[in-house]
Amino acid sequence: MSSYSPYWMFQKNEWAKLRANVxxxxxxxxIENVKGINEKLDIEEVSNVYLPLSRLLNLYTKASHELHSVTDRFMGQKTKQVPFIIGVAGSVAVGKSTISRIMRELLSEWDEHPSVDILTTDGFLFPNEVLEEKGIMNRKGFPESYDIKKLIDVLADLKSGRPDVEAPVYSHLTYNILPDEVQVLDQPDIVIVEGVNVLQTPKTRGADPGTYVSDFFDFSIYVDANEDDLLKWYTERFMKLRDTAFQDERSYFHNYSGLSNDEAIAMAEDIWRRINLRNLHENIQPTRNRADLILHKDRDHLIDSIMLRKA
Structure with a gap:
């Protein structure tokens, strides 16, 4: 039986050497400003994991732009630079947003691509009113709760080099789309698309629209962790939010602000098992091996191994 793997596998100390002299x-x-709730991120972790990754992505970005220029010359067209798009997928509570933010900071330091934007798929969730009308409010975050067509349209506009592409904005406070706000992406050099659903194929979404989100990715990352650790992190985050954001009367979850510790833990674990764990098993985890890079976290929220696709 063949033991071939499509990935090179690295322990953190091996990967850290690929930083070279960056x-x-x-x-x-x-670094502290981009860190998420209850996450450990320091200079050492950034140096050992994310700095080598930024070097790799810088090389990929330059190669992609060179290939695009070659194609334009072949077609007799004037070269127009379009953004290099990176997808970041993984479970709820795994730390996708923090990784996206730290990569934005690092990648924007390179001379070749100073303009880096993050596009989160939360903004492409259907408004709560639509989810309630469809009867799927309890499946928010599952594939059917997203306006995939709108997301694909935005990615297509970005890859066409269009200026001032508008994307919807989501509020975690109100747990809904902000109807009067948009994010404007004006021909950035790099776009990081972050969300649980970004690597799903027509098969994992249940229907084939002809084009799907990852068609637009030049590179993709899956952030992985053990399920027990994900539950622990989700519960810790829920407890932290109970004492902070949920205290705001405008918060969609304000009614959770008065829960006791035991009640809050029980509520977090119930939500995790009914919704997030099910979504992980059915829709998110099956896309893991579609990623170009897999970052695995240990129980302390630190990367302990890296897998890079060979080709």
Missing amino acids: PMTLSPIQ
């Missing part, structure tokens, strides 16, 4: 340009304050 200097650390971020300060501890910058």
Whole structure:
């Protein structure tokens, strides 16, 4: 039986050597500002994991732009640079947003692509009113709760080099789309598309629209962790939010702000098992091996191994 793997596998100390001579340009304050709730992220972790990754992505970005120029010359067209698009997928509570933010900070330090934007798929969730009308409010975050067509349209506009592409904005406070706000992406050099659903294929979405989100990716990352650790992190985040954001009367989850510790833990575990774990098993985890890079986290929210696709 063949033992072939499509990935090169690295332990953190092996991966760290691939940083080469790339200097650390971020300060501890910058790193602290992008860190998520209850996550561990420091200079050492950034140097050992994310700085080598930024070097790799810089090389990929330059190669992609060179290939695009070759194609334009062949077609007799004037070269127009379009953004290099990176997809970041993984479970709820795994730390996708923090990784996206730290990569934005690092990638924007390279001279070749100073303009880096993050596009989150939360903005492409159907408004709560639509989810309630469809009877799927309890499946928010599942594939059918997203306006995939709108997301594909935005990605197509970005890859066409269009200026001032508008994307909807989501509020985690109100747990809904903000009807009067948009994110404007004006021909960025790199776009990081972050969300649980970004690597799903027509098969995992249940219907084939002809084009799907990952068609637009130049590189994709899956952030992985053990399920027990994900539950622990989700519960810790829920407890933290109970004492902070949920206290705001405008919060969709304000009614959770008065829960006792035991009640809050029980509620978090119930939501995790009914919704997030089911979504992970059915829709998110099956896309893991479609990624170009898999980052695995240990129980302390630190990367312990890296898998890079060979070709």
